[in-house]
Amino acid sequence: xxxxxxxxxxxxxxxxxxxxxxxxxxxxxxxxxxxxxxxxxxxxxxxxxxxxxxxxxxxxxxxxxxxxxxxxxxxxxxxxxxxxxxxxxxxxxxxxxxxxxxxxxxxxxxxxxxxxxxxxxxxxxxxxxxxxxxxxxxxxxxxxxxxxxxxxxxxxxxxxxxxxxxxxxxxxxxxxxxxxxxxxxxxxxxxxxxxxxxxxxxxxxxxxxxxxxxxxxxxxxxxxxxxxxxxxxxxxxxxxxxxxxxxxxxxxxxxxxxxxxxxxxxxxxxxxxxxxxxxxxxxxxxxxxxxxxxxxxxxxxxxxxxxxxxxxxxxxxxxxxxxxxxxxxxxxxxxxxxxxxxxxxxxxxxxxxxxxxx
Amino acid sequence: xxxxxxxxxxxxxxxxxxxxxxxxxxxxxxxxxxxxxxxxxxxxxxxxxxxxxxxxxxxxxxxxxxxxxxxxxxxxxxxxxxxxxxxxxxxxxxxxxxxxxxxxxxxxxxxxxxxxxxxxxxxxxxxxxxxxxxxxxxxxxxxxxxxxxxxxxxxxxxxxxxxxxxxxxxxxxxxxxxxxxxxxxxxxxxxxxxxxxxxxxxxxxxxxxxxxxxxxxxxxxxxxxxxxxxxxxxxxxxxxxxxxxxxxxxxxxxxxxxxxxxxxxxxxxxxxxxxxxxxxxxxxxxxxxxxxxxxxxxxxxxxxxxxxxxxxxxxxxxxxxxxxxxxxxxxxxxx
Numbered sequence: 295x296x297x298x299x300x301x302x303x304x305x306x307x308x309x310x311x312x313x314x315x316x317x318x319x320x321x322x323x324x325x326x327x328x329x330x331x332x333x334x335x336x337x338x339x340x341x342x343x344x345x346x347x348x349x350x351x352x353x354x355x356x357x358x359x360x361x362x363x364x365x366x367x368x369x370x371x372x373x374x375x376x377x378x379x380x381x382x383x384x385x386x387x388x389x390x391x392x393x394x395x396x397x398x399x400x401x402x403x404x405x406x407x408x409x410x411x412x413x414x415x416x417x418x419x420x421x422x423x424x425x426x427x428x429x430x431x432x433x434x435x436x437x438x439x440x441x442x443x444x445x446x447x448x449x450x451x452x453x454x455x456x457x458x459x460x461x462x463x464x465x466x467x468x469x470x471x472x473x474x475x476x477x478x479x480x481x482x483x484x485x486x487x488x489x490x491x492x493x494x495x496x497x498x499x500x501x502x503x504x505x506x507x508x509x510x511x512x513x514x515x516x517x518x519x520x521x522x523x524x525x526x527x528x529x530x531x532x533x534x535x536x537x538x539x540x541x542x543x544x545x546x547x548x549x550x551x552x553x554x555x556x557x558x559x560x561x562x563x564x565x566x567x568x569x570x571x572x573x574x575x576x577x578x579x580x581x582x583x584x585x586x587x588x589x590x591x592x593x594x595x596x597x598x599x600x601x602x603x604x605x606x607x608x609x610x611x612x613x614x615x616x617x618x619x620x621x622x623x624x625x626x627x628x629x630x631x632x633x634x635x636x637x638x639x640x641x642x643x644x645x646x647x648x649x650x651x652x
Numbered sequence: 653x654x655x656x657x658x659x660x661x662x663x664x665x666x667x668x669x670x671x672x673x674x675x676x677x678x679x680x681x682x683x684x685x686x687x688x689x690x691x692x693x694x695x696x697x698x699x700x701x702x703x704x705x706x707x708x709x710x711x712x713x714x715x716x717x718x719x720x721x722x723x724x725x726x727x728x729x730x731x732x733x734x735x736x737x738x739x740x741x742x743x744x745x746x747x748x749x750x751x752x753x754x755x756x757x758x759x760x761x762x763x764x765x766x767x768x769x770x771x772x773x774x775x776x777x778x779x780x781x782x783x784x785x786x787x788x789x790x791x792x793x794x795x796x797x798x799x800x801x802x803x804x805x806x807x808x809x810x811x812x813x814x815x816x817x818x819x820x821x822x823x824x825x826x827x828x829x830x831x832x833x834x835x836x837x838x839x840x841x842x843x844x845x846x847x848x849x850x851x852x853x854x855x856x857x858x859x860x861x862x863x864x865x866x867x868x869x870x871x872x873x874x875x876x877x878x879x880x881x882x883x884x885x886x887x888x889x890x891x892x893x894x895x896x897x898x899x900x901x902x903x904x905x906x907x908x909x910x911x912x913x914x915x916x917x918x919x920x921x922x923x924x925x926x927x928x929x930x931x932x933x934x935x936x937x938x939x940x941x942x943x944x945x946x947x948x949x950x951x952x953x954x955x956x957x958x959x960x961x962x963x964x965x966x967x968x969x970x971x972x973x974x975x976x977x978x979x980x981x982x983x984x985x986x987x
Contacts, residue, residue: 494926
């Protein structure tokens with residue numbers, strides 16, 4: 295007769311917790327919601343990679359913006375004529391990006407980059423070398439400088455476009471979700487209409503129609519405005535469904551019993567509770583937005599006068615086989631940006647909502 | 653309600669949506685700055701104001717902006733006219749594509765070009781669906797294995813790669829390997845297409861690009877859906893019963909995973925359509941996408957209006973088919 299040896303049974307532990315859950319509990323100990331999220335992201339290697347890529351790109355965009363504005367300021371103030379060669383009384387065009395501070399020798403400032411708009415025709419179509427790490431394009435512009443200073447416009451467009459889209463979507467989605475009824479019905483029908491059009495095609499249609507509009511900010515301002523006017527549907531739907539489930543909760547009921555106004559309930563109570571999906575939408579959406587703007591520029595619907603990756607890509611796309619470095623570097627940076635935001639967004643989603651994790 | 657009733661109701665539902673879309677496009681054209689008549693006549697050679705005015709009025713009457721006695725036609729009359737023409741499949745004449753001195757009828761252009769777009773899209777859709785299923789199943793059933801990890805990373809890289817750039821890279825690669833860029837030229841489109849060998853040769857690269865574009869999107873989806881289902885109780889039960897692993901995956905898990913996959917694929921169709929526009933443009937494939945982009949670059953308003961009616965229509969039909977597929981996949985669905 296077979297008897298079970300009692301020593302072998304796990305009598306010691308009442309709850310069998312696997313290692314993963316134990317680690318999760320360890321992570322949670324004594325921390326607020328956001329530090330838990332941060333700790334979870336830190337454990338995710340791919341997420342951290344995305345985080346560093348995004349951080350690097352943002353720093354690059356910011357530094358290039360500062361440098362360019364500082365250089366412009368120096369030139370307009372008359373401190374610098376932009377030409378580093380002493381004794382050369384040439385053009386007053388800004389040929390280089392210099393760093394100069396009061397006290398330094400004005401004849402010999404530190405030259406950081408060739409100015410992104412400076413066309414040095416003598417040095418056109420050079421392959422990557424020590425002097426030009428990314429090569430030069432057919433106009434003799436330094437590709438490194440084009441890519442470095444193009445980060446500002448490319449990233450800023452992505453950020454601004456996505457932020458406006460999400461803000462419009464959140465406001466409309468909150469109103470529809472909170473009040474329901476006819477407002478909700480109208481909103482749903484509008485979203486249905488907007489979503490029946492392929493977004494990329496609708497964007498091109500609109501840009502062509504409105505390219506003559508003169509508003510400050512140039513052509514890209516028109517692009518961003520219409521991008522947010524047609525893109526808010528997805529955010530609105532998610533915020534709306536979040537509001538539907540949250541507004542029936544007890545804490546909202548309690549707040550209403552205390553006499554809070556609708557606006558207070560929406561903005562102080564329900565919205566902060568549905569912040570997680572909004573943050574995920576923003577991060578993943580920036581990737582899509584940057585991709586969309588790059589695609590628009592690639593097919594010739596950008597602003598050819600702007601310094602941005604998409605426009606450089608458009609200009610040199612047909613040179614790919616002969617001079618691969620010209621379109622390759624802007625494309626590579628678009629790819630890294632999209633990759634970084636996708637990685638960070640995926641990791642954020644897993645951290646904010648562990649239920650969704652594989 | 654019967655199945656037929658459901659299908660009829662969903663089909664009729666397309667009509668108001670299409671009306672809304674055409675109204676939106678029409679309004680956008682109307683509120684946009686710039687005079688379409690001036691765009692149309694362009695740099696006309698005229699020495700006197702009178703000559704210019706005559707040309708302007710003639711063009712405006714032809715475009716339907718002015719009535720015969722030079723009164724402005726109200727916008728709703730023009731809209732009714734537009735919808736009426738639409739019902740007769742008459743999209744007017746193109747401004748950019750010309751034939752024998754006057755614009756080609758747009759319905760003729762579309763009729764000629766649609767076959768290219770449809771061939772390209774259906775082929776790559778089928779390929780990417782099959783490949784995505786295979787990759788998704790391999791990844792999900794061997795979670796965290798070497799294959800799963802490398803496939804996931806590859807999918808992530810592909811997902812972050814802009815589709816138009818992927819197409820360009822394919823072109824570069826093919827050029828280095830076979831000295832063949834895949835940019836379509838005239839003899840690829842000699843009729844009859846079915847027996848034209850070079851048509852298939854030039855079809856390869858666009859199909860490959862579009863397949864990869866759809867594949868990276870769908871494979872992620874299939875994987876995550878299957879993973880979720882493989883954790884369900886009934887799958888555990890099936891395994892515990894001692895069923896064959898293959899039977900568990902394909903008969904129990906995969907069939908139930910189909911529904912959400914079909915939903916998202918149905919919703920992502922406009923994205924696929926936009927992808928086809930990009931790929932067609934890169935390879936010079938003369939489908940509807942190229943027609944649309946060229947029309948847009950040359951401000952061909954009637955052509956853009958036509959493509960902007962056809963693309964949503966194709967999308968709505970595809971979504972209708974998705975909805976009908978649901979009913980066959982999932983008997984629980986009430987219609």
